[in-house]
Amino acid sequence: MALIVKKFGGSSVATPEKIFNIxxxxxxxxxxxxxxxxxxxxMGDTTxxxxxxxxxxxxMPYGREMDRLLSTGExxxxxxMALAFQAKGHAAVSMTGEQAxxxxxxxxxxxxILDIEPKRVxxxxxxxxxxxxxxxxxxxxxxxxxxxxRGGSDTTAVALAGxxxxxxxxxxxxxxxxxSTDPRVAPGAVKLKEITYGEMLEMARLGAGVMQPRAVExxxxxxxxxxxxxxxxxxEGTIIREEYTMKANQxxxxxxxxxxxxxxxxxVGVENVPGVAHQVFQALANKSIDVDMIVQSIRTTDDKRxxxxxxxxxxxxxxxxxxxxxxxxxxxxxxxxxxxNMAKVSIIGAGMLGQPGVAAKMxxxxxxxxxxxxxxxxxxxxxxxxxxxxxxxxxxxxxxxKLILDGRG
Amino acid sequence: MALIVKKFGGSSVATPEKIFNIxxxxxxxxxxxxxxxxxxxxMGDTTxxxxxxxxxxxxMPYGREMDRLLSTGExxxxxxMALAFQAKGHAAVSMTGEQAxxxxxxxxxxxxILDIEPKRVxxxxxxxxxxxxxxxxxxxxxxxxxxxxRGGSDTTAVALAGxxxxxxxxxxxxxxxxxSTDPRVAPGAVKLKEITYGEMLEMARLGAGVMQPRAVExxxxxxxxxxxxxxxxxxEGTIIREEYTMKANQxxxxxxxxxxxxxxxxxVGVENVPGVAHQVFQALANKSIDVDMIVQSIRTTDDKRxxxxxxxxxxxxxxxxxxxxxxxxxxxxxxxxxxxNMAKVSIIGAGMLGQPGVAAKMxxxxxxxxxxxxxxxxxxxxxxxxxxxxxxxxxxxxxxxKLILDGRG
Numbered sequence: 001m002a003l004i005v006k007k008f009g010g011s012s013v014a015t016p017e018k019i020f021n022i023x024x025x026x027x028x029x030x031x032x033x034x035x036x037x038x039x040x041x042x043m044g045d046t047t048x049x050x051x052x053x054x055x056x057x058x059x060m061p062y063g064r065e066m067d068r069l070l071s072t073g074e075x076x077x078x079x080x081m082a083l084a085f086q087a088k089g090h091a092a093v094s095m096t097g098e099q100a101x102x103x104x105x106x107x108x109x110x111x112x113i114l115d116i117e118p119k120r121v122x123x124x125x126x127x128x129x130x131x132x133x134x135x136x137x138x139x140x141x142x143x144x145x146x147x148x149x150r151g152g153s154d155t156t157a158v159a160l161a162g163x164x165x166x167x168x169x170x171x172x173x174x175x176x177x178x179x180s181t182d183p184r185v186a187p188g189a190v191k192l193k194e195i196t197y198g199e200m201l202e203m204a205r206l207g208a209g210v211m212q213p214r215a216v217e218x219x220x221x222x223x224x225x226x227x228x229x230x231x232x233x234x235x236e237g238t239i240i241r242e243e244y245t246m247k248a249n250q251x252x253x254x255x256x257x258x259x260x261x262x263x264x265x266x267x268v269g270v271e272n273v274p275g276v277a278h279q280v281f282q283a284l285a286n287k288s289i290d291v292d293m294i295v296q297s298i299r300t301t302d303d304k305r306x307x308x309x310x311x312x313x314x315x316x317x318x319x320x321x322x323x324x325x326x327x328x329x330x331x332x333x334x335x336x337x338x339x340x341n342m343a344k345v346s347i348i349g350a351g352m353l354g355q356p357g358v359a360a361k362m363x364x365x366x367x368x369x370x371x372x373x374x375x376x377x378x379x380x381x382x383x384x385x386x387x388x389x390x391x392x393x394x395x396x397x398x399x400x401x402k403l404i405l406d407g408r409g
Numbered sequence: 410m411a412l413i414v415k416k417f418g419g420s421s422v423a424t425p426e427k428i429f430n431i432x433x434x435x436x437x438x439x440x441x442x443x444x445x446x447x448x449x450x451x452m453g454d455t456t457x458x459x460x461x462x463x464x465x466x467x468x469m470p471y472g473r474e475m476d477r478l479l480s481t482g483e484x485x486x487x488x489x490m491a492l493a494f495q496a497k498g499h500a501a502v503s504m505t506g507e508q509a510x511x512x513x514x515x516x517x518x519x520x521x522i523l524d525i526e527p528k529r530v531x532x533x534x535x536x537x538x539x540x541x542x543x544x545x546x547x548x549x550x551x552x553x554x555x556x557x558x559r560g561g562s563d564t565t566a567v568a569l570a571g572x573x574x575x576x577x578x579x580x581x582x583x584x585x586x587x588x589s590t591d592p593r594v595a596p597g598a599v600k601l602k603e604i605t606y607g608e609m610l611e612m613a614r615l616g617a618g619v620m621q622p623r624a625v626e627x628x629x630x631x632x633x634x635x636x637x638x639x640x641x642x643x644x645e646g647t648i649i650r651e652e653y654t655m656k657a658n659q660x661x662x663x664x665x666x667x668x669x670x671x672x673x674x675x676x677v678g679v680e681n682v683p684g685v686a687h688q689v690f691q692a693l694a695n696k697s698i699d700v701d702m703i704v705q706s707i708r709t710t711d712d713k714r715x716x717x718x719x720x721x722x723x724x725x726x727x728x729x730x731x732x733x734x735x736x737x738x739x740x741x742x743x744x745x746x747x748x749x750n751m752a753k754v755s756i757i758g759a760g761m762l763g764q765p766g767v768a769a770k771m772x773x774x775x776x777x778x779x780x781x782x783x784x785x786x787x788x789x790x791x792x793x794x795x796x797x798x799x800x801x802x803x804x805x806x807x808x809x810x811k812l813i814l815d816g817r818g
Contacts, residue, residue: 016465050485056425057489058496065495065503069488072481076459079478080466086474087467094474099552120552143508143529 001033002167003125007040007135007157012172012231013077014044016084022231023084026130035125037164039135039157040081042073067108067137067147071097074134074153081132092130095121097137098145100160104138110149111138113156113218116163133160151212158215162222168239169219169226171211176230177237178203178210181256185393186400190408192238194249199348200240202382206346207259216240251407252358253349256400258392260343261313262292264374265320269334272306279331280308283323289316293344293377293386305334309375311386314340342374343392346384347399358403359383365398410442411576412534416449416544416566421581421640422486423453425493431640432493435539444534446573448544448566449490451482476517476546476556480506483543483562490541501539504530506546507554509569513547519558520547522565522627525572542569560621567624571631577648578628578635580620585639586646587612587619590665594802595809599817601647603658608757609649611791615755616668625649660816661767662758665809667801669752671701672723673783676733678743681715688740689717692732698725702753702786702795714743718784720795723749751783752801755793756808767812768792774807 006026013019022038030036041047050069054061078094085092097104101117124131135153138146148155154171161169176191178200183189195203197220204213210228219226219240229237244250270276277296284291294310312320317338324336345366352358362383366373371394375386387395415435422428431447439445459478463470487503494501506513510526533540544562547555557564563580570578585600587609592598604612606629613622619637628635628649638646653659679685686705693700703719721729726747733745754775761767771792775782780803784795796804 016462020466053425053485053489054492057429057493060496061492063495065488065491065501068484068503069492072484072488075481075484076462076478079474079481080462082474083463083470083478084466086472087469092474094477 001035002031003035003037003164005037005039005157005161005164005166005169006172007153007170008038008172008231009153009174010041010044010047011174013040013081016080019043019077019081019084023081023088027085027088027090037121037125037131037133037160037166038081039133039153039160040074040077041135041153042070043077046073046076063108064144067111068145070147071134071137071145074136078132078134085130085132090130091128092132093124094132094134095124096134097156098139100133101163102138102156102159104140104146104148106140106142106144106146108146111140111146113138113148113159116159118160118164121160122164148214151215154212154215155218158218158224158226159222162218162224166224169224171215171226171228172231173210173228174231175210176233176235177228178208178240178255180254180404181396181400182208182258185258186256186397188401188405190404192249192254193236194239194241194244194246195254196243196350197240198381199254199350202348202379203255203257206257206348206382206384207261207344208255208257211240250351251349251404252351252355253347253403253407254351255348256396256404257346257348258343258396259346260389260392261315262311262342262344262386263314263317264309264311264339264342264386265324266335266337266339267308267324267333268337269305269332270308271332272304276306276331277308280327283327284312284320287319287323289320289323293375293384295375311342311344311375341389342386343389344384344386345392345395345399346382347403348382350381352381352383361403362399365402366395369394369398371395410444411440412444412446412573414446414448414566414570414573414575414578415581416562416579417447417581417640418562418583419450419453419456420583422449422490425489428452428486428490429493432490432497436494436497436499446530446534446540446542446569446575447490448542448562448569449483449486450544450562451479452486455482455485472517473553476520477554479556480543480546480554483545487541487543494539494541499539500537501541502533503541503543504533505543506565507548509542510572511547511565511568513549513555513557515549515551515553515555517555520549520555522547522557522568525568527569527573530569531573557623560624563621563624564627567627567633567635568631571627571633575633578633580624580635580637581640582619582637583640584619584637585642585644586637587617587649587664589663589813590805590809591617591667594667595665595806597810597814599813601658601663602645603648603650603653603655604663605652605759606649607790608663608759611757611788612664612666615666615757615791615793616670616753617664617666620649659760660758660813661760661764662756662812662816663760664757665805665813666755666757667752667805668755669798669801670722670724671720671751671753671795672726673718673720673748673751673795674729674733675744675746675748676717676742677746678714678741679717680741681713685715685740686717689736692736693721693729696728696732698729698732702784702793704784720751720753720784750798751795752798753793753795754801754804754808755791756812757791759790761790761792770812771808774811775804778803778807780804
């Protein structure tokens with residue numbers, strides 16, 4: 001007897017027919033004693049359609065009212081799916097985020113789950129129902145509907161699974177698992193049987209798009225295994241969990257990630273006095289501009305001046321220009337150069353810790369391919385190199401094939 | 410400083426542009442100190458579209474899940490309208506039936522309002538908001554969304570106005586008020602300035618379609634005036650209230666109603682023993698068949714047999730045939746004849762009470778037109794005649810022009 005949370009995204013439930021297919025699959029896979037919770041998103045393009053409607057009445061499509069509007073999409077899906085389960089002869093009830101006990105902050109549009117009190121869900125399961133829960137939404141203490149932002153349904157599913165101490169949370173997607181790198185870039189990419197929360201978070205942070213980091217964090221916090229698998233096949237996917245259960249699944253390097261949403265900002269000839277870096281990065285933080293890699297280098301010939309080089313996402317380039325222009329009025333900067341044709345290649349693996357040679361190998365491979373490294377940054381379980389965007393595919397392929405495939409024989 | 414509830418139906422809010430028009434009108438008409446609650450239905454054909462979706466996954470589109478599905482329509486409208494008010498610079502919040510404190514029975518699809526606790530609405534008004542409330546829905550004690558059935562948004566508006574002790578509940582429709590009869594049938598029909606709850610209920614019961622009876626009952630119960638008026642003009646419409654405020658607005662006869670959704674059932678030669686009528690009507694009631702006019706006549710030549718004649722709606726004819734066939738096996742009925750080509754013409758007026766000559770006048774007018782009366786029934790404030798459907802327009806016109814227009818000089 002297992003307690004399983006299954007999450008299906010918008011493209012899996014885009015039409016009544018597709019909803020019926022999901023219902024058939026869930027019923028086929030269900031063991032007699034299994035207790036099943038299904039978390040769903042809005043059907044297909046519903047959310048985009050609602051945003052379009054809102055833009056016809058307001059230039060400010062956000063806040064409390066916008067969250068209410070968007071939350072209707074999932075309510076339609078849960079009602080239809082519960083009706084479909086009933087039509088197939090299985091007891092089912094639908095629940096909104098509120099009814100499932102999901103309490104959130106009141107930061108509309110990107111609310112954070114504060115607490116989950118899944119009593120109603122558990123009671124309904126006990127009574128023999130399949131419970132269909134609206135993803136992507138919750139309720140504030142004041143009783144207002146909120147939405148959780150991008151990837152919110154994944155977060156709902158994992159958090160609910162955690163709060164109910166489910167055996168597993170299955171995330172059904174259009175890919176069949178987590179790969180060692182993007183198979184479209186490196187055809188040799190292999191599907192991972194297991195990966196740790198930490199590695200998955202680092203993969204997501206460094207550019208791999210399968211799972212939203214917040215959902216992985218929820219899994220980590222509650223210790224619930226997340227099974228990423230395909231909507232379209234029965235094959236096993238990838239299990240994200242605390243630690244590898246099989247030594248055979250663990251390698252020094254788990255994956256290679258690439259990120260092309262990167263711009264390099266070089267502040268050349270900045271006055272080298274205490275507090276300069278703080279001043280720069282505080283100004284950027286004030287505008288919510290995320291800074292990733294940072295290098296500050298002292299010129300040997302002129303120690304009165306320093307160069308500060310860092311990376312931001314390309315989406316933030318215009319905003320950053322404004323901030324830096326203003327900053328140029330209160331501090332001395334010789335030149336500010338922004339290069340948008342950059343990319344970041346990273347290797348991730350909890351097993352790297354004890355193997356200092358890995359970094360050297362990575363740099364060697366890039367050098368062999370004639371790729372210049374502009375910035376290097378490392379974390380406990382990752383190494384990232386900033387390179388020219390034109391080299392990114394070559395770099396991913398070479399690093400993946402020589403470091404991952406060779407390592408697995 | 411007035412507290413006003415305004416209700417707009419689905420066709421008035423069918424597009425974002427129409428929603429904007431309503432918002433402009435509400436803001437234009439608002440006095441600085443007015444507190445405004447707007448109750449809205451789902452946009453245009455949304456409800457029909459949702460029903461169609463449901464029918465693609467189930468042959469049983471009703472119950473808890475169906476109510477949840479349908480209730481999303483109004484949630485979309487309230488969110489868009491609140492956003493539109495905000496875009497015009499006025500503070501506004503939307504509320505679901507639940508948030509507006511509307512507690513209902515759990516008879517899904519046609520729930521009854523049990524109680525209203527409008528504290529959140531009053532607080533939001535106090536804080537300077539226009540409050541936009543979802544019509545047609547409420548919440549059970551167990552926390553499940555319900556819908557109120559046909560005309561539910563009118564009921565929401567009037568009940569909410571009553572619970573808040575509003576000064577008036579304005580119902581905006583595609584007609585500009587309540588008429589003395591259907592203007593398409595009798596071009597001389599006049600718009601009524603006032604009408605009592607009792608007369609309006611009787612008009613609705615007898616076939617006039619402007620307001621759902623449940624909404625009028627709510628107005629009656631709470632004593633809140635209901636102003637029926639046009640979405641498309643600024644003209645005053647008709648005020649439904651407890652008593653006439655101006656003698657000049659009250660006549661012996663307020664209106665003429667016609668109803669063609671009528672079938673006559675004749676049970677000929679029924680055994681004349683005690684309990685026969687009870688048996689017949691109990692069997693019909695068991696299948697929720699509403700019986701309207703009833704005549705039982707004792708034959709003078711054979712007092713062992715009686716004829717029972719009554720009317721039902723045409724929608725119930727097939728069901729009634731089944732019931733009567735079954736009944737024919739346990740009791741003796743010589744013949745059962747159902748005539749679907751019948752219609753009912755009625756006159757309504759609280760002022761008729763003291764004027765016994767009115768009935769005779771009505772029968773005389775029908776006789777002059779060569780119309781045969783098959784059944785007559787009366788209530789305190791109405792007289793109805795069952796006639797052949799082919800005569801209904803002539804009858805309405807003649808009665809209206811001779812009894813109402815002549816009476817008003």
